[in-house]
Amino acid sequence: xxxxxxxxxxxxxxPVYLDSSAPIEKRVEDALSRMTLEExxxxxxxxxxxxxxxxxxxxxxxxxMSDGPHGVRAEINWNDWGYSGWTNDSITAxxxxxxxxxxxxxxxxxLYGKSVGEEARYREKDVLLGPGVNIYRTPLNGRNFEYxxxxxxxxxEMVVPYVQELQKNGVAACVKHFALNNxxxxxxxxxxxxxxxxxxxxxxxxxxxxxxxxxxxxxxGAYNQIWGEHxxxxxxxxNDILRGEWNFDGVVITDWGGAHDTKQAALNGLDIEMGSYTxxxxxxxxxxxxxxxxxxxxxxxxxxxxxxxxxxxDKARNILRLIFRTSMNxxxxxxxxxxxxxxxxxxxxxxESIVMLKxxxxxxxxxxxxxxILVVGDNATRRLTDGGGSSELKPKDYxxxxxxxxxxxxxxxxxxxxxxxxxTLYEAEDIIPQEEQxxxxxxxxxxxxxxxxxxxxxxxxxxxxxxxxxxxxxxYELPFGQNQLIEELIKVNPNIVxxxxxxxxxxxxxxxxVDAILHTSYLGTMGGASLADAIAGNxxxxxxxxxxxxxxxxxxxANSFGEISYPGIESGTADVVAIPGSVIEGxxxxxxxxxxxxxxxxxxxxxxxxxALFPFGYGLSYxxxxxxxxxxxxxxxGENGKITIxxxxxxxxxxxxxxxxxxxxxxxxxxxPRPKKELKGFQKVKLAPGETKTVSFEVxxxxxxxxxxxxxxxxVEPGKFKAHIAASSTDIRHSVPFEYK
Ligand code: BGC
Numbered sequence: 001x002x003x004x005x006x007x008x009x010x011x012x013x014x015p016v017y018l019d020s021s022a023p024i025e026k027r028v029e030d031a032l033s034r035m036t037l038e039e040x041x042x043x044x045x046x047x048x049x050x051x052x053x054x055x056x057x058x059x060x061x062x063x064x065m066s067d068g069p070h071g072v073r074a075e076i077n078w079n080d081w082g083y084s085g086w087t088n089d090s091i092t093a094x095x096x097x098x099x100x101x102x103x104x105x106x107x108x109x110x111l112y113g114k115s116v117g118e119e120a121r122y123r124e125k126d127v128l129l130g131p132g133v134n135i136y137r138t139p140l141n142g143r144n145f146e147y148x149x150x151x152x153x154x155x156x157e158m159v160v161p162y163v164q165e166l167q168k169n170g171v172a173a174c175v176k177h178f179a180l181n182n183x184x185x186x187x188x189x190x191x192x193x194x195x196x197x198x199x200x201x202x203x204x205x206x207x208x209x210x211x212x213x214x215x216x217x218x219x220x221g222a223y224n225q226i227w228g229e230h231x232x233x234x235x236x237x238x239n240d241i242l243r244g245e246w247n248f249d250g251v252v253i254t255d256w257g258g259a260h261d262t263k264q265a266a267l268n269g270l271d272i273e274m275g276s277y278t279x280x281x282x283x284x285x286x287x288x289x290x291x292x293x294x295x296x297x298x299x300x301x302x303x304x305x306x307x308x309x310x311x312x313x314d315k316a317r318n319i320l321r322l323i324f325r326t327s328m329n330x331x332x333x334x335x336x337x338x339x340x341x342x343x344x345x346x347x348x349x350x351x352e353s354i355v356m357l358k359x360x361x362x363x364x365x366x367x368x369x370x371x372x373i374l375v376v377g378d379n380a381t382r383r384l385t386d387g388g389g390s391s392e393l394k395p396k397d398y399x400x401x402x403x404x405x406x407x408x409x410x411x412x413x414x415x416x417x418x419x420x421x422x423x424t425l426y427e428a429e430d431i432i433p434q435e436e437q438x439x440x441x442x443x444x445x446x447x448x449x450x451x452x453x454x455x456x457x458x459x460x461x462x463x464x465x466x467x468x469x470x471x472x473x474x475x476y477e478l479p480f481g482q483n484q485l486i487e488e489l490i491k492v493n494p495n496i497v498x499x500x501x502x503x504x505x506x507x508x509x510x511x512x513x514v515d516a517i518l519h520t521s522y523l524g525t526m527g528g529a530s531l532a533d534a535i536a537g538n539x540x541x542x543x544x545x546x547x548x549x550x551x552x553x554x555x556x557x558a559n560s561f562g563e564i565s566y567p568g569i570e571s572g573t574a575d576v577v578a579i580p581g582s583v584i585e586g587x588x589x590x591x592x593x594x595x596x597x598x599x600x601x602x603x604x605x606x607x608x609x610x611x612a613l614f615p616f617g618y619g620l621s622y623x624x625x626x627x628x629x630x631x632x633x634x635x636x637x638g639e640n641g642k643i644t645i646x647x648x649x650x651x652x653x654x655x656x657x658x659x660x661x662x663x664x665x666x667x668x669x670x671x672x673p674r675p676k677k678e679l680k681g682f683q684k685v686k687l688a689p690g691e692t693k694t695v696s697f698e699v700x701x702x703x704x705x706x707x708x709x710x711x712x713x714x715x716v717e718p719g720k721f722k723a724h725i726a727a728s729s730t731d732i733r734h735s736v737p738f739e740y741k
Contacts (some may be wrong), residue, residue, distance in 0.1 A: 017320075020330040028320045032313060034058060039329070040316040041299045045273040045292040048078045049256075052272050054323065061327045063319070065253075065274070067390040068174070069118060069130020069146060070094050072123045072337075079288075079479075083394075092342040093121050093385045093395035093524030098503050099129055099353035099548035101158055102147035102521065102619075104660040106682045108349050109158045113165030113173075113344040121169040121335030126326035127218055127253070128166060129174045129390070133159050134208035134222075134546045135427060137182040137496070137600055138558040138566050140473045144464070145522060146391055148206065149546025150601030150616060153679045155206035156213075162666065163214030170332025172322060175210045177255055179203055179237060184588045185472040185567045188257070191225040194594035196709035197672070201598050208246055217250040217325050221270065223258050229268075232258035238269025251322045262293040268306040270294070271315045313540035338396045343526055350523035350530030352658070356541040356620040357549075360482040362497060362515040362609040364537025364622060365453065367409045374451035375402055376418040376444045377458035379501045384522045387462030389469025393425020394472070395525045401457050401499070404532035414451065418444035418489075421461055432480070441485050448493045454487065455535065458482045459500035467503040467522070472567065476553040477507050486510050499531055505549040510614060519545070519614075537622060542658035544619035544728065548601050548612040555612070557596030557604035568592030602729040603675035617662050617679070617728035623653030623689070627661070627733035630725050636739045643699045645736055648723050651687035658686045661725065663697045665704060668720040674706055677724060699723055704740055716740055 016022050017031035032040075039055050047062070049051045054060040067073040072094045075084040092115070100112055120128045132143070134148040148155035163173040180203055194203075209238045210216045219242065221232030231237055232254040242248045256275025259265050259601050265273060273294040290296045294315075301307045326332070336342075356363070365373075380402040384391040406413045417442050448454050458478065460466040465474050477483060480502075490496055490513045499518040500506075511517070518541065523530050533539040550556045558566045568590035599607055602616035628648035637643050649659055663681035667674050680703040683695050704721055705714040723736040 012461070015643045016371060017601045020328070021339045024321060024324050027324050028317050031055075031058065031060065031320050032316055035316065037302065037309065037312070038299065040202070040206065040312045040630060041295065041302070042452070043319045044271060044294040044298065044312065044315050045289060046275065047289055049081065049275070052274070056144060060320070060323060063126045063272075063277055063323060063327065064124060065127040065129055065174070066120065066123065066125040067129045069116075069128070069132055070522075071393045071395070072119045072125060072128070073390070073392065074509045077494045087090050089123065090338070090394050090396035091123070092338050092346055093393040093398070094346050095349045095353055095524050095527065096145045096503055096522040097148050097475065098145045098546060099521035100349055100521055101154060101161075102543040103349060103352040103684075104154065104159055104544055104682055105352055108352060110161035111345045111699035112349055113162035114168065115342045116334070117166035117169035117171050118335045119342065119442050120171040121333060121338040122337045123335070125171060126322070127172045127174050129220065129739075130176060131159055131162050131173065132176050133210060134177055134181050135180075135203055135206070135600060137601070138556055139476060139505040139547075139550070139553070140559070140566070141182055141504075142184040142468045142472045142660065143389075144547070145388070145467045149523055150548065151546070151679050152202055152205035154546060154682070156209035157682070159206055159210045160214040163210050163216050167215065167217060169335060170329040172326055173210070173214070173219035174220050174253055175207060175216045175219035177222035177231075178207055178219050178242070179222055179231060181222035181224055183472055183567055184470050187223045187470070190568050190590045190592050191228055191596065192592050195597055196712070197707050198594055198597045200707040200709075201273050204241070211242070211246045211248050217322055219248065219250060219252055221252055221254050221258050223255050229264070230258065230260050233261060233268040233270045234379050235264070235268040243269055249318070249321060251318045252546050259293045262297045264306060265293050266298055266301060266311045271318045271542070272389070277527055321547055343397075346524050347526035347530055350526055351533065351539045353521060353523065353543045354534045354539070354541045355517050355519040355543040355545055355618075356534075357517040357614050357618070358511070358695065359516045359620055362453070362495060363535065365455075365497065365535050367412065367536070370452040371412060372414060373405070373409055373412050374453045374454045375405060375415045376420060376448065376456050376485070377415060378417055378421055379459050379461060380415065380457040381417070382421075382461055384462060384501065384527070385524060388469060391469070392462070393524070397525050398511055399526055399528040401528040404528035405455065405535070408532050408536050416440075416444035418458070419482060421463060421480055437481050441481065441488065444485065445488045445492055448489045451493060453495040453497070454493050455497045455499055456486060456490055457499050457501065457531070459502035460504060462522070466508060473504065483507075483509055485512070490589050497535065498563075499535060507552060508549075511613065540622045540655060540657045541619065542621060542660070544660045545614060548616045549614040550605070550607055551611075551613045555605070555610050557599050557608075558594070561595035564593055565595040566592070586668050599675060603678065606676040606729065611730070615728050615730040617726065618731070619660070619661070619728070620658065621657040623651055623655050623657035625657070625659040625687070625727070626650045626652050627727070628692075630734050630736055632723070632736045632738065634738070636741055637699070637701065638741055639701060641701070643723070643738055645723055645725070646694050647734065648692050648694050649685055649687065650692040651689055654689050656686065656688050658684050659727070661695045662683045662727070662729070663699075664721045664729065665699065665723040665724055666724065667704065667706070667717075668722065670706065670717055670719070672706060674707065677729075679729070697723075699738075701740065
């Protein structure tokens, strides 16, 4: 490149912005000083479905992005959502984020971030669109599988190592969807109203940790609105909270098609606009991307003085900083994909994510006791990396549960699907002929009569109206007549293990009549092997639920207040009609109020005394753990104090296992209503048979605070508290009283 092309200020010496040893802010200012207004505006919008331009004249490269978050998505066409059909873009599919959360193991979150980051770098991506930390508010949300459960503390502890390790590869995390995209129904239009307490205590903390502790380089604005303003250019969310309170210095990227207004986009903290409605062919300009809100319309607004040029300088600074951190980072590694190490990582995360909800002793399944093992259910064979929306993956390898069970138990294993889910993604349950379901059910039941034991592997899948982006579930029950099927199987064979796969809670009317229940999520490439190993006992289950499983839908706070709370009520006309690539139901403006307020998940079950079928934090093992008496270092703490609580935990069984020890805090009296208790610490300990380890927690005043929305600050009130050492949110082993003075 000729130096003279570097623009004003260029000299024969190497420009600062090209010098990777120079401080990043110097590089940013140097590059910015060489750019024309048009070049700065060009940085702020897409040039293809998944890339935004650099500055070719200055040798500043484009930014390439990819979904996220469970692996690197296959290449997408330049101008439409079709796959490009490359033959070198298959990857490792890692377990869904809800599975990662179920491990309660931040070391595995780090391994996840590292591994997926290496794959993203190898695929030459600068931004990975994930991880997602929207809070699990209702089991009907079609995208809960992409998030980390119902508790802000758990999600926050898990997201930080993922982000940190991912970014060591010179790949930015793009934490999504900021904020309150807690349902898919009407996601492009719904206007959410909630208290500041719920916002600050429940919905923001995991994002805050990802930014402040994880150092995330990018964040994705959500589709929905809050307080009547779309999240992608929401002044309070982006200017006041993200940039003002958290000092975010990264890039705000829209969700695809999430921008709706040039002036708001200019003024309210957005940096890059992606996916707005244009296919590059039908728009007015020769080059469709020029019509984006942050393209020519923005340029014209700056030129006419309607918005100041400083707005684009700020955006360009953020984007240049991202480029220097990623594609122009000379120290970034090369990356790798589908390595044995990545398969081991996927398997380990899958292994530790499996939650055993029930076991009357049938598990681990001893193959020598049975001559015939019948596997029933569509998920035993379905490739569960297909579908689901943007998180769909093209894995190089995929081990199904049926294959893995056959590898372990050999010819004893027979298979019957038991039901069908239809053939296409958007084929609804109700259009599958009933005779077809009846026939498959009858076949499975007949085979179950002759089997020694039945392993049922159903659940949800990634088709629309199940665990799938852009649609919510229509019911809390399992679809495709699975409950009827399970009940008929139970009648003919008393030995039945349920090993369902899903990213969500569902009703279990047969819970008392089955011998064992394993609750597992979408585990990717190695998923079948993890599940089969847990059934066989090669893996001792050690996951715990990252969300509550209510008995029935109305027992969930969000769903107990009627439509105003979920999914919202339509009125008037929406200002957007369609998001490309999405199914949007309704064209009106839906409004929603989070009536349950701060009482989400176990906070609701606890406080309202509505027991869950299986509570948050619950999960069994093939061994037993005994909790000794905790010892607290103090009984009183002050403003800068802390209490250390130590508790010995012993493996009383005869096999190795891991226990997740949880710390909850109760405020016994407070000026504002508070949940009965809240998670403030956890530790996963691996113990050999007979081994004891001491688990240690630190309680600081921060763990005692609530958000006072009148004062707009976190407050701790003097008074009595209790620290609970627990095996789940309802299984408190010991409580330690203390005082804050
Ligand atoms: C999804 C995002 C995704 C983007 C790009 C959107 O529809 O909501 O999560 O990253 O598409 O595929």
